[in-house]
Each structure stands twice: as structure tokens, then as C-alpha cells.
Amino acid sequence: xxxxxxxxxxxxxVSKLAHAIACEAPAHNIKIMHVCGTHENAISKAGxxxxxxxxxxxxxxxxxxxxxxxxADINLAIEIAVKHxxxxxxxxxxxxxxxxxxxxxxxxxxxxDVRAVYSPFDALKIAMGNxxxxxxxxxxxxxxxxxxxxxxxxxxxxxxxxxxxxxxLIPPSMEFLLGxxxxxxxGFLVPGHVTTVMGLKxxxxxxxxxxxxxxxxxxxxxxxxxxxxxxLRQINKGAAQCENAYQRAVEPEGNLKAQKAxxxxxxxAPAYWRGIGRIPRSGLALKERYSRYDARCRLNPPVSPFNxxxxxxxFTKGGELDINPGCxxxxxxxxxxxxxxxxxxGKGCLPEKPYGPxxxxxxxxxxxxxxxxxAAKNT
Numbered sequence: 231x232x233x234x235x236x237x238x239x240x241x242x243x244v245s246k247l248a249h250a251i252a253c254e255a256p257a258h259n260i261k262i263m264h265v266c267g268t269h270e271n272a273i274s275k276a277g278x279x280x281x282x283x284x285x286x287x288x289x290x291x292x293x294x295x296x297x298x299x300x301x302a303d304i305n306l307a308i309e310i311a312v313k314h315x316x317x318x319x320x321x322x323x324x325x326x327x328x329x330x331x332x333x334x335x336x337x338x339x340x341x342x343d344v345r346a347v348y349s350p351f352d353a354l355k356i357a358m359g360n361x362x363x364x365x366x367x368x369x370x371x372x373x374x375x376x377x378x379x380x381x382x383x384x385x386x387x388x389x390x391x392x393x394x395x396x397x398x399l400i401p402p403s404m405e406f407l408l409g410x411x412x413x414x415x416x417g418f419l420v421p422g423h424v425t426t427v428m429g430l431k432x433x434x435x436x437x438x439x440x441x442x443x444x445x446x447x448x449x450x451x452x453x454x455x456x457x458x459x460x461x462l463r464q465i466n467k468g469a470a471q472c473e474n475a476y477q478r479a480v481e482p483e484g485n486l487k488a489q490k491a492x493x494x495x496x497x498x499a500p501a502y503w504r505g506i507g508r509i510p511r512s513g514l515a516l517k518e519r520y521s522r523y524d525a526r527c528r529l530n531p532p533v534s535p536f537n538x539x540x541x542x543x544x545f546t547k548g549g550e551l552d553i554n555p556g557c558x559x560x561x562x563x564x565x566x567x568x569x570x571x572x573x574x575x576g577k578g579c580l581p582e583k584p585y586g587p588x589x590x591x592x593x594x595x596x597x598x599x600x601x602x603x604x605a606a607k608n609t
Contacts (some may be wrong), residue, residue, distance in 0.1 A: 237452030265423035267593020301552035320368035402512035429484025437470035505560035
């Protein structure tokens with residue numbers, strides 16, 4: 231997967247970085263966690279784990295928004311499409327994610343009008359083309375997709391378009407993971423596309439409060455290896471920092487216009503992560519002044535948390551993990567085990583028939599490991 235036509239995939243540069251990492255690797259075991267499905271895809275596709283010393287392990291965290299989307303939100307989306315007869319638009323990966331009521335793809339097969347789109351503005355086009363129908367955009371994703379939804383609402387959506395928001399924020403999940411018992415992390419590799427939007431300020435808490443080396447990196451082999459090298463150098467110096475290994479795309483302050491749009495449209499709220507649980511201040515809820523665009527308020531479905539006496543914007547339920555019996559996605563998403571350690575992997579859980587959420591999306595860790603096989607492993 232490496233070549234010399236692109237400096238960020240150049241074999242010579244990759245080889246030099248791998249050598250530098252071997253020289254910097256401490257004698258003890260090191261675990262570096264990334265929280266990005268795109269990083270896992272790039273690492274596995276290029277076989278980067280095979281270039282690392284045996285005692286330097288890169289583990290995958292909860293970096294797939296489709297994987298962590300809770301069962302309750304999917305069931306609510308299905309209800310909106312089936313019972314309310316709305317046109318339900320969402321990203322393609324969400325179509326096949328299993329829930330207790332099936333998947334959106336199942337609902338579509340049974341006659342519901344569920345459509346896969348590439349962006350919130352595709353949902354806008356659907357709404358403008360179907361003025362007599364209620365159109366709901368099931369908005370799933372991290373900060374990168376939240377800014378697109380915010381821009382759509384600021385622009386002024388038509389009366390028949392509303393948003394079912396299921397956005398999640400990366401830094402609170404990282405802080406949550408540091409409190410998980412028997413989960414050891416020595417450094418964080420942060421997703422470059424999120425920091426392109428949000429900048430580095432939200433990540434400074436990790437070196438400052440937790441003495442945790444934190445580096446944002448891009449998605450080419452050179453980017454990722456450089457990020458790993460910077461983390462190892464911080465560990466060796468005993469001086470944790472928040473560093474930028476993706477300077478061609480990430481400015482320290484991020485995209486201020488995008489941040490302003492998110493802050494204008496959304497409130498930060500507690501949120502439920504599938505396979506993990508409730509994480510404070512890790513979700514985004516539409517502000518009260520934009521409630522006319524909030525599908526939870528507007529359509530008032532019976533299963534909505536707003537009808538159960540819950541606080542507005544608190545996307546939590548019970549204490550369940552939304553994981554099927556025998557599935558280990560909850561352990562995979564927090565980096566406790568590898569996909570191949572799940573008894574369902576490649577047997578009862580396959581890309582064409584996913585049993586757990588991590589096997590659905592192209593950014594799901596199980597789906598990636600199934601696709602790239604041994605290239606994904608630390609061998």
C-alpha cells in the first residue's frame with residue numbers, strides 16, 4: 231500500500247520513521263489509543279502495526295459514530311419512518327446497524343421511505359422536492375458532521391425538514407476511558423479531521439490534568455507513524471504535551487466559523503454511547519430556539535426521552551449497553567480486546583450479516599479487521 235509518488239506514503243520515509251520508533255520505544259510495554267475509525271482503516275490497510283516494535287501497541291477506541299449510536303436512537307428513527315410515515319434520510323452506514331427493532335434497512339424493505347444520503351444538504355434537497363411530506367434527517371457523527379447540520383439550520387431549513395440529532399463529542403469519551411478500570415493507556419492519537427474543525431484547545435486537558443501524551447495526526451502512513459513517534463518521545467522525556475502532527479490541515483485554533491455555528495445551534499448534553507454507557511457532556515442537543523427543527527420535539531414519538539420525564543437533550547436510557555448476547559463490541563470499542571478475541575467474529579458476525587455494530591461501518595473496527603485480516607494485527 232506504500233509508494234513513492236506521495237510523500238505521505240513514501241516507503242523510504244515510512245522506513246525511517248519505523249526505525250526512529252524502534253529506537254525511541256521504551257523497554258516496557260506501551261499502549262497508544264486512537265479514537266478514529268479512519269485511523270484504524272489506514273493503520274490496518276497499510277499494515278502499520280507490523281512495522282512497530284512488539285511492545286508498542288496501537289489499540290482502537292470508540293472512533294466510529296455509527297458503532298456508538300445507541301439502540302434507542304435507531305428505534306426512534308425507525309418509528310419516525312414507519313409510524314409517522316416520514317421520509318427518513320441518513321448516512322449509508324446507518325442503514326444496516328442492528329437494533330432491537332431491526333435496522334433501517336429492514337424498515338425500508340418493509341415499505342418505509344428510508345433514504346441514504348451523503349450530507350445534510352441532500353436531506354434539504356429531498357425536503358424541497360417533497361413539500362407535502364415530513365422529512366427527517368437522522369444526524370449521526372462527531373464534530374465534523376455536526377458543523378454541517380448547524381450550517382443547514384442556520385441557513386434556514388424548510389418547514390417540513392427536522393433533525394433527529396445523535397451527535398457525539400470525542401474529548402469527553404477520551405476522558406471517560408481514562409477512568410475505566412484495568413484499561414491502561416499511555417498516549418492518545420487524536421483524529422485530524424476533528425481537530426481541523428475544533429482545534430487543539432479541548433485536548434490540552436489530557437497532558438495538563440492527566441499527564442497523557444496527546445498528538446493529532448492525519449490519515450496517511452507517514453502522518454500516523456509521525457504521531458506515534460511524537461508520543462514515544464514525550465513518554466521518554468516525561469513531559470506530556472498536546473502536539474500537532476498534521477500541520478498541513480490543522481490550525482491550533484481550528485475552524486472558528488464552524489465552531490461558532492455548532493455553539494449557536496447546539497447545547498452540550500449528556501449522551502449515551504452504545505457499548506459504553508452514559509458519558510456527561512458528550513452529546514449535542516438542538517437549542518430551545520431551534521426546537522421547530524428537532525424531530526424529538528416536533529413529531530413527539532411515544533418512545534422519545536422527552537415523554538419519559540427525562541431532561542431535554544439527555545440521550546440516555548436505563549444503563550444497558552445495547553449489545554447482543556455473545557457480542558463483544560462493548561469491549562472492542564474501549565480497547566480491552568481485539569476483534570479476533572470475540573467468539574462471534576467471522577462466524578456469527580460477518581459484514582454481510584452483522585451481529586454487532588462494529589461489523590457494519592467501513593470505520594467499524596471489526597469490519598476493518600475482517601477486511602484486512604492479519605494486516606490489522608500486531609504481527
